[in-house]
Amino acid sequence: MKRFSIFSLARNALTGHRNWGKMWRSPDPKREYDVIIIGGGGHGLGAAYFLAKEHGITNVAVLEKGWLGGGNTGRNTMTVRSNFLREDSVPFHEMSLDLYHQLSRDLNYNLMVSQRGMITFIQSSAANRVALQMANTMHIYGAEYRMLTLDEVKRRIPIFDPSPDMRLPVRGGVYQPRASMVRHDAVAWGFARAADARGVDIIQNCEVTGVRQEGGAVTGVETSRGLIKGKKIGMAVAGHGSVVASMVGQRLPIITQPLQAWVSEPVKPILNEIVVIRSYYGTYLMQSDKGEIVVGQGCDPYPSYAQRGTFPIIEDATTSMLEVFPSFGRLKLLRHWAGMLDIPYDGSPIISKTNTKGFYIDVAGSGGFKTTPAAAKTFAHLIANDFPHPLAEKLGLDRFASGRLVQEGGVSANR
Secondary structure, eight states: OOOOOHHHHHHHHHTTTOOOOOSSOOOOOOSEEEEEEEOOSHHHHHHHHHHHHHHOOOOEEEEOSSSTTTTGGGTSOOEEOOOOSSTTTHHHHHHHHHHHHHHHHHHTSOOOOEEOOEEEEEOSHHHHHHHHHHHHHHHHTTOOOEEEEHHHHHHHOTTOOOOTTOSSOOOEEEEETTOEEOOHHHHHHHHHHHHHHTTOEEEOSOOEEEEEEETTEEEEEEETTEEEEEEEEEEOOSSOHHHHHGGGTOOOSEEEEEEEEEEEOOOSSOOOSEEEETTTTOEEEEEOTTSOEEEEOSOOSSOOOOOSOOHHHHHHHHHHHHHHOGGGGGOOEEEEEEEEEEEETTSSOEEEEOSSBTEEEEEOOSSTTTTHHHHHHHHHHHHHHSSOOGGGGGGSTHHHHHOOOOOOSSSGGGO
């Protein structure tokens, strides 16, 4: 892998950028691999990268039915945060934030990390209690999360102009300075480039249609490009976890629901922070590097595999947004889409072995982009060592049998 640098950029600029090499190979699948990863998004590519880098396992194939990052990795709103409520969630998400802030250097690829900070509006006494509880939990683990007065909110967000007739007036806010925006495509491409440089085979347009088993253990996968044998198989798919797991007879405690987002036409910089209006519909918004106002809210209240939006969600989120940012009423809608969330019953990720020997699962939970590097790192540890990473010990499937759930209130599914 040729390293990117200011010198390589200048050298290629002189030739009109016509001599850049391919960032990763497009190999034909081999007959057998030590590890097969199903899913070519951030989680799958990241797991392959960490398997090669930290565990020396390079005979790895990443199988993607479409193109890299074409699933939820390319459909999210690019926000990463660690403001969670449970003691098993905060350290995991803090590790993810730490990794995001160093990955550009490790991967030699610019992930365009922009540390904006996140402000969640407080509009009721109940919201204030939850914010205080979350802040106390995060302080225990050294994470910064602090309360803001209404004047501080107005100073940080000059365009903030709440209507005097708001049903739930904004009383203040709570602020996480380290919350950031990260270019989602760059995460997939950076992991793919670094994994390929370490010998991982990345195979696109290769759909897995079945999993071969013998004696209660996996032996390979059936794909649209033929049978590929493998000693271990890791599942890191977005929105189809229950479908792939059913190929080995494994039922997962998850529900699949759409999560919608949309963007406006680009405008000049007017909103630096990520803003969450939780008291209505869990609406959140931020401004992208291109100037678009990116808007989303909590997931749809019904199961679906549809990757498209619906107008009631736009209406609900826009209503709450315009109460605090009335000037946004003049913006025009540019694009509207949806991704699919595999949401465990307690809202927290599942990184676990299964009843089938050699079959491992990574279910991202509610909005998996923010957990990408931590989930990839701990998933690679599980596959390589056959026992969980210390930060993922409480995220196994066995918690649903024992009743020790990680019931997380800080996820989009619970907004």
